[in-house]
Amino acid sequence: MVRKESLAALLDEGRRKIQVTDEELAEAKRRRRLLAASARRAFPGSTTYFNGSVAHGDANTPLTDVDLGVVLASKAAAPYGPGRTSALPLMEIVRDAIRDDLNGEFPKLTIEVIGRRRAVLVRFGDPVTPGQSDFTADVMTAIPHPSGRGLYIPNTKIAAGWDRADPITHTRMVLQAIDDTDVVFARAVRLLKHWNGTHSKPMCSWNIKALCLDCLDCLDEPMPLINALQIFFTYAADEIGKGPTPDPAGVAGPIPLNMPRVEVHKRLCTARKNIDLAIAHEKAGRPLLAQHALHQVLLELVPDADCTAEEADRLARTIRSGGASTSGLGLVSGLAAQTRPRAWGD
Structure with a gap:
C-alpha cells in the first residue's frame, strides 16, 4: 500500500532530518x-557578539562553521576606521591570541588573515560533525560606528x-522573530536554506532571513510550515522582482x-508555483500529487511520489466535468513518463 502523508508531516520529517543535533550545537x-x-x-x-546560523537558531546539519565578532572599546578603536588605519593589525592581533590559547587543544589549528575580506578564518582541523573534513570559525574585528x-x-x-x-541588531531581530512566531521562523529558514542549497544557491542565507523578517514576523499567530513557505516564496518573488533586498x-x-537577479527571480517563481500546487492538490484530496509538487522545492528532503494513478483520476474527473484536461491545477511536467523535471524553471 502506498504511504500517503500530509504536507505538514512531510515538512516536519524533513526539517528534523536537517536540524542540527544537540551534540553538534554544544561543541x-x-x-x-x-x-x-x-x-x-x-x-x-x-565586547564580543555572536551571529550566523548558530546564534540565529537556524543551523542545519552538518554543522561546519560558527561566526562571532569582537568590538573594540572606543578609545582602543580611535586609530582605526575609514581614512585611518585598516583592520589588518587588529586581525593579526586576534590571530595571535587565538593561536596562543587554542593551539594546545587543537594541534592542527590554522588561522588565516592574508587575503581574508572581513574576518579571521580559524580552521580547527577537527570537525564538529562526524564525517566532515573540518570545522571553521569567522572572527570579525569591529569598531563602533561614530553615530552609535x-x-x-x-x-x-x-x-x-x-x-x-x-x-548585533540582525541577531536580535531574528531571535525576536523566532519568539514571535513560536519557532516557525527558524524552522522555515532551515527548509529555505535547504531549498537554496539544492537550487544552485541563488541567495545568501542572510538574504533569505531578511525577507523572512518582512513577511513572517508580522503575522498574528503561528502558522503551518507549508503556509510559511508559501508566504515566503510569494513575497520573495515579488520583492526580488523589484530589486535587491535592503538591510533590515x-x-x-x-x-x-x-x-x-532574473535567474534568482525565476527560481523563486518556480518554487512559488510548486508550493501553490502542493497546497491545492492536498486540499483536493490528492496527497501524492501534493508530495510530488513539494518534492520539486525540497529536493533530497521530501521523497518523490509516484502519482500516476492520482493524475489519471484527476484528468478523468476533469473530462467528465466538461473542463479542459489541462485546466485548473496543472501537473508538474514529466509525470506520465516519470522523468525528473528541472528544479528551477525553464
Missing part, C-alpha cells in the same frame, strides 16, 4: 566561547578598508545576490 558553542575569550583577552575592554548605530567591519577589498553593518537594520547597503 560548536563551546569552541565559540573559547574564541570569544581569546578575542576579549586580545583587546581589553572589548551599528559597527564598522573590515572590508579589505575596498580602498576605505571598512564597511558599515549591524550584525537600515545601516548597511542592499544584500547582494549570488547570481543575476
Whole structure:
C-alpha cells in the first residue's frame, strides 16, 4: 500500500532530518566561547557578539562553521576606521591570541588573515560533525560606528578598508522573530536554506532571513510550515522582482545576490508555483500529487511520489466535468513518463 502523508508531516520529517543535533550545537558553542575569550583577552575592554546560523537558531546539519565578532572599546578603536588605519593589525592581533590559547587543544589549528575580506578564518582541523573534513570559525574585528548605530567591519577589498553593518541588531531581530512566531521562523529558514542549497544557491542565507523578517514576523499567530513557505516564496518573488533586498537594520547597503537577479527571480517563481500546487492538490484530496509538487522545492528532503494513478483520476474527473484536461491545477511536467523535471524553471 502506498504511504500517503500530509504536507505538514512531510515538512516536519524533513526539517528534523536537517536540524542540527544537540551534540553538534554544544561543541560548536563551546569552541565559540573559547574564541570569544581569546578575542576579549586580545583587546581589553572589548565586547564580543555572536551571529550566523548558530546564534540565529537556524543551523542545519552538518554543522561546519560558527561566526562571532569582537568590538573594540572606543578609545582602543580611535586609530582605526575609514581614512585611518585598516583592520589588518587588529586581525593579526586576534590571530595571535587565538593561536596562543587554542593551539594546545587543537594541534592542527590554522588561522588565516592574508587575503581574508572581513574576518579571521580559524580552521580547527577537527570537525564538529562526524564525517566532515573540518570545522571553521569567522572572527570579525569591529569598531563602533561614530553615530552609535551599528559597527564598522573590515572590508579589505575596498580602498576605505571598512564597511558599515549591524550584525548585533540582525541577531536580535531574528531571535525576536523566532519568539514571535513560536519557532516557525527558524524552522522555515532551515527548509529555505535547504531549498537554496539544492537550487544552485541563488541567495545568501542572510538574504533569505531578511525577507523572512518582512513577511513572517508580522503575522498574528503561528502558522503551518507549508503556509510559511508559501508566504515566503510569494513575497520573495515579488520583492526580488523589484530589486535587491535592503538591510533590515537600515545601516548597511542592499544584500547582494549570488547570481543575476532574473535567474534568482525565476527560481523563486518556480518554487512559488510548486508550493501553490502542493497546497491545492492536498486540499483536493490528492496527497501524492501534493508530495510530488513539494518534492520539486525540497529536493533530497521530501521523497518523490509516484502519482500516476492520482493524475489519471484527476484528468478523468476533469473530462467528465466538461473542463479542459489541462485546466485548473496543472501537473508538474514529466509525470506520465516519470522523468525528473528541472528544479528551477525553464
